[in-house]
Amino acid sequence: MIKENIVQIRENIEAACVRAGRNSKEVTLIAVSKTKPAAMMEEAFEMGIRDFGENKVQEILAKQPVLPDDVRFHMIGHLQSNKIRQVLGKTVLIHSVDSIGLAEQIQAEAEKRDLYVDVLLEVNVANEDSKYGFSSKEVEDAIRKIKNFTHIHIIGLMTIAPFVENPEENRKVFKELYQLYVDIKTKNIDNVIMSALSMGMTGDYEIAIEEGATMIRVGTGIFGTR
Numbered sequence: 001m002i003k004e005n006i007v008q009i010r011e012n013i014e015a016a017c018v019r020a021g022r023n024s025k026e027v028t029l030i031a032v033s034k035t036k037p038a039a040m041m042e043e044a045f046e047m048g049i050r051d052f053g054e055n056k057v058q059e060i061l062a063k064q065p066v067l068p069d070d071v072r073f074h075m076i077g078h079l080q081s082n083k084i085r086q087v088l089g090k091t092v093l094i095h096s097v098d099s100i101g102l103a104e105q106i107q108a109e110a111e112k113r114d115l116y117v118d119v120l121l122e123v124n125v126a127n128e129d130s131k132y133g134f135s136s137k138e139v140e141d142a143i144r145k146i147k148n149f150t151h152i153h154i155i156g157l158m159t160i161a162p163f164v165e166n167p168e169e170n171r172k173v174f175k176e177l178y179q180l181y182v183d184i185k186t187k188n189i190d191n192v193i194m195s196a197l198s199m200g201m202t203g204d205y206e207i208a209i210e211e212g213a214t215m216i217r218v219g220t221g222i223f224g225t226r
């Protein structure tokens with residue numbers, strides 16, 4: 001099923017890009033493999049998937065040794081400070097920098113180890129109590145602080161949209177994050193690139209692409225229910 005799912009999702013990505021007048025090369029499909037065994041990830045790997053999303057550091061550490069070297073792990077879940085030391089150097093991108101304090105701790109550990117860490121700032125666009133992240137209003141201030149951290153590069157923004165019955169309801173969330181992304185990009189803030197916009201999951205990735213996503217995070221749609 002995994003192979004068929006990936007074929008279907010790629011077709012959907014392509015169609016969404018056509019509707020939006022975008023090139024599908026701008027969109028990276030991240031296969032969210034949390035809770036799923038490495039054997040299932042290998043099936044996706046055979047289909048050309050190299051980017052995998054995980055929300056637990058322990059799972060990244062367990063899976064990385066058994067998967068091919070060119071697998072790229074994305075940390076997409078809330079990062080606890082006591083896990084920073086273990087995760088640094090294991091991921092291509094941390095999508096979930098959700099506080100200045102976390103950025104400070106990543107900076108301190110990265111400096112100690114002489115590592116440079118690419119991150120996205122997580123934005124709680126819909127202001128849900130249950131979600132981590134900066135509010136849309138706080139993001140620019142946060143960027144202006146974190147840009148001074150020598151071992152962190154902010155390369156974009158991420159959001160987890162609300163769970164909704166009809167994915168169209170999330171279009172406004174994606175529009176708002178895209179606008180924020182463009183506004184910040186336009187300001188050309190030093191040491192801040194703004195080249196990645198991570199939004200859209202199984203239920204709403206096509207809409208996220210129509211609204212400008214450059215990374216979509218699809219779990220259930222590839223690997224089945226968790």
Ligand SMILES: *Cc1c(COP(=O)(O)O)cnc(C)c1O
Pocket residue numbers: 032034055076077160201202203217218219220221
């Ligand atoms: C689990 C998860 C996903 C994938 O969700 P699906 O609905 O299974 O596609 C995407 N992003 C984050 C941050 C997640 O935790």
